[in-house]
Amino acid sequence: MKVLMSFALICFTTAGWAQERLASTMGEVLLRNLQPGQTYKLTSLLKVPLRVTYEGENPMTILIDPVPPGTGEMKEGYEAIPSTGWIALEPGRFEVGGSSVVESNVSITLPDDDSILGKKYAVYLWSRTMGQGKGFSLGLGVKSRLLITVAGERALPSQGEMSSYMDFRLDPGSIQIDGAGPGKWVKLRKEIGRNLTVHNMGGRDMEFVVTQVPGSSLDMTPPSGTEWGPDGAEFKVSPVKMKIGAGKSNDLKVSMRIPDEERHYGKRYHYLLRVTPEGTGMTSGILFRVTVNTVPKP
Amino acid sequence: MMKKISIAAAAIAIASYAAWKVHSATSAKVDVVMTIATVDVSIKGSTSALVNAALGGSRSTKLDSRVIVLSSGSFNQDYSLAVQDGPNPNWTVYTTTSTGAVPEDQYRLFAVWHEFNAMFSTATAEYQGNDLLTGSNQTSSALVFFNNDQEPHASVGAVGGFNVPAGDERNLFFRFDAPASITGPGTSTAQVTVTAAVTP
Numbered sequence: 001m002k003v004l005m006s007f008a009l010i011c012f013t014t015a016g017w018a019q020e021r022l023a024s025t026m027g028e029v030l031l032r033n034l035q036p037g038q039t040y041k042l043t044s045l046l047k048v049p050l051r052v053t054y055e056g057e058n059p060m061t062i063l064i065d066p067v068p069p070g071t072g073e074m075k076e077g078y079e080a081i082p083s084t085g086w087i088a089l090e091p092g093r094f095e096v097g098g099s100s101v102v103e104s105n106v107s108i109t110l111p112d113d114d115s116i117l118g119k120k121y122a123v124y125l126w127s128r129t130m131g132q133g134k135g136f137s138l139g140l141g142v143k144s145r146l147l148i149t150v151a152g153e154r155a156l157p158s159q160g161e162m163s164s165y166m167d168f169r170l171d172p173g174s175i176q177i178d179g180a181g182p183g184k185w186v187k188l189r190k191e192i193g194r195n196l197t198v199h200n201m202g203g204r205d206m207e208f209v210v211t212q213v214p215g216s217s218l219d220m221t222p223p224s225g226t227e228w229g230p231d232g233a234e235f236k237v238s239p240v241k242m243k244i245g246a247g248k249s250n251d252l253k254v255s256m257r258i259p260d261e262e263r264h265y266g267k268r269y270h271y272l273l274r275v276t277p278e279g280t281g282m283t284s285g286i287l288f289r290v291t292v293n294t295v296p297k298p
Numbered sequence: 299m300m301k302k303i304s305i306a307a308a309a310i311a312i313a314s315y316a317a318w319k320v321h322s323a324t325s326a327k328v329d330v331v332m333t334i335a336t337v338d339v340s341i342k343g344s345t346s347a348l349v350n351a352a353l354g355g356s357r358s359t360k361l362d363s364r365v366i367v368l369s370s371g372s373f374n375q376d377y378s379l380a381v382q383d384g385p386n387p388n389w390t391v392y393t394t395t396s397t398g399a400v401p402e403d404q405y406r407l408f409a410v411w412h413e414f415n416a417m418f419s420t421a422t423a424e425y426q427g428n429d430l431l432t433g434s435n436q437t438s439s440a441l442v443f444f445n446n447d448q449e450p451h452a453s454v455g456a457v458g459g460f461n462v463p464a465g466d467e468r469n470l471f472f473r474f475d476a477p478a479s480i481t482g483p484g485t486s487t488a489q490v491t492v493t494a495a496v497t498p
Contacts, residue, residue: 019341019342020341021338022340024336024337025335026335027334027371027373029333030330030333033327033329034328045328045330071436072439128493129491131384136487136489137488137490138489138490138492141378142337142339142493143494169335174334220333223374283327283330287332289373
């Protein structure tokens with residue numbers, strides 16, 4: 001007797017070729033200097049929820065849950081969050097008829113316990129689709145990584161209102177420059193053949209400041225296969241400060257030069273530019289990431 | 299008199315300690331930084347591939363039934379895989395061992411990332427014990443969901459499901475082990491989930 005597995009890897013209901021896509025904002029987010037005993041509602045603090053985009057033709061259930069890091073998902077210097085109960089997603093379940101963007105409010109509540117002071121925790125927000133077809137189906141998932149750093153000390157009592165902004169986007173979010181010569185200025189826009197743009201997607205005019213930041217200042221590690229660029233590198237950014245209207249965009253001109261020293265040939269460096277919007281009682285920002293491959297030693 | 303001075307000194311010391319405690323509390327602001335804006339994955343492939351196998355037999359998905367997974371974000375990504383029974387399943391997933399007969403009304407699934415080449419297909423023997431799908435997410439590596447012994451076609455970096463550069467495609471194939479026997483219908487339901495996360 002033979003058994004038949006209707007092994008339709010995308011879904012069983014249609015034949016031919018199809019494409020489905022799932023994407024989530026917050027690919028990786030650092031949350032620094034959080035205080036024990038406090039609740040942080042990211043949507044109200046940053047004026048933007050977690051957004052999950054599904055593209056496809058099939059009715060789907062989209063689920064979002066906090067999960068601890070699995071094997072291979074740990075981040076150096078961080079430990080798994082002791083309880084996923086610290087994270088709340090509201091709502092965490094959606095029924096969609098096809099292509100849709102769903103939004104969920106993320107809250108983080110830390111226990112009021114001095115033992116977590118100075119600790120660093122990793123947790124993922126797992127968004128995934130659940131098909132409604134028969135037989136085997138293939139679901140898609142994306143995991144947003146939250147890296148939480150608890151402040152080393154208790155905060156002063158009067159912190160006042162906290163508010164910032166993250167309803168903006170950098171396009172592209174990361175670039176790679178090949179064949180950069182130490183000592184020579186490189187115009188990023190010319191190298192990648194497109195503009196570097198800040199899009200203010202929110203409903204309010206906002207002022208932004210662009211700065212180059214060392215990765216160590218954010219306690220980050222460089223991506224695999226790269227190292228942090230040397231301190232002596234120069235960046236020229238124009239404009240450094242800009243006001244962008246609601247729904248508007250602004251292009252950046254960025255040039256950079258790596259010091260003309262022998263040790264910088266044949267390297268793969270990583271640099272960070274931070275775009276920081278106005279904030280009250282807190283700060284926020286999105287990183288623009290630049291990987292530079294320098295020319296081999298002559 | 300001496301006693302009063304001692305009490306006063308103690309009071310001053312306590313007040314000083316309290317003041318020190320207040321000043322030692324941090325005034326560092328909360329800082330939220332999006333280091334990578336999105337995580338983004340797409341799939342495309344056959345939507346009608348059928349796997350049928352004799353009771354107790356095995357079958358690999360056909361070459362033209364591969365699933366193409368596209369790293370559609372802006373940063374390198376790792377893929378994890380998990381399987382779960384679908385709605386109203388007739389069989390349940392078996393994850394106890396990767397070899398031997400599959401118990402009655404259960405099935406076993408394997409997955410491998412594999413080079414796509416019209417000259418060959420994935421044989422059932424290419425799926426190894428560490429390619430067994432379970433109910434928990436397992437992140438792809440040079441061993442997991444990859445034929446690390448027999449893969450002759452390309453390096454794991456080029457075809458594996460981890461540290462996949464933005465814009466790159468990978469090919470995913472499955473092996474299905476049928477139940478040794480069944481007590482009901484000869485079909486069932488299940489879902490395999492491919493999850494992307496930015497490479498740590």
